[in-house]
Amino acid sequence: MSIESVKKHFKKFDREQEVMEFDSSSATVEEAANTIGVKPARIAKTLCFRGEVEGTILIVAAGDVKIDNKKFRHTFGYKARMLSPDQVLEQTEHKIGGVCPFGLKKNLDVYLDKSMKRFETVFPACGSTNSAIELTLEELGIYASAKDWVDVCKGWFNEEERVEKMVEK
Numbered sequence: 001m002s003i004e005s006v007k008k009h010f011k012k013f014d015r016e017q018e019v020m021e022f023d024s025s026s027a028t029v030e031e032a033a034n035t036i037g038v039k040p041a042r043i044a045k046t047l048c049f050r051g052e053v054e055g056t057i058l059i060v061a062a063g064d065v066k067i068d069n070k071k072f073r074h075t076f077g078y079k080a081r082m083l084s085p086d087q088v089l090e091q092t093e094h095k096i097g098g099v100c101p102f103g104l105k106k107n108l109d110v111y112l113d114k115s116m117k118r119f120e121t122v123f124p125a126c127g128s129t130n131s132a133i134e135l136t137l138e139e140l141g142i143y144a145s146a147k148d149w150v151d152v153c154k155g156w157f158n159e160e161e162r163v164e165k166m167v168e169k
Helices: 002-011 029-036 069-076 085-092 114-118 137-143 159-168
Strands: 043-049 057-062 109-113 121-124 148-150
Touching (some): 057 114, 109 114, 109 137, 121 137
8 A cells, every 4th residue: 555655654754653644535736735724735746757768757846836848848858748647656656646755666756846935834645545744845855855946837936036027027
């Protein structure tokens, strides 16, 4: 079971007891936000993409954003192509609705999107459609063995971008 691999992962950090399991679904951003009692943006969703050379990559992003294809191509040098649900399961051992960057079947490159930097803590899934954990951004980076922060999403903008847009006008 996928949640078990995530709990085993967090056991290395003495945090397995902090994995929350719910009676209700947390499979979608909206369901997770309602179940946990936070705004959807604080749900850290994990998206799986087919890489050109390096294989599958994971992008962890705020729950209220979408991938910006132009930014993705600029950052990674190829078109964003999401994996099918079967491919996601094969690569991560997590089913859609519980995908996270922890307890993975394979060693995959994980990137964190800057859209999450608006928050002190976020809530990624923990390998099942009814689980999550609250982590600081620093903890998320450490526990996910994230390679880097990237800016590949749209649908939000931070204070720095707001100022730039005002200056452009």
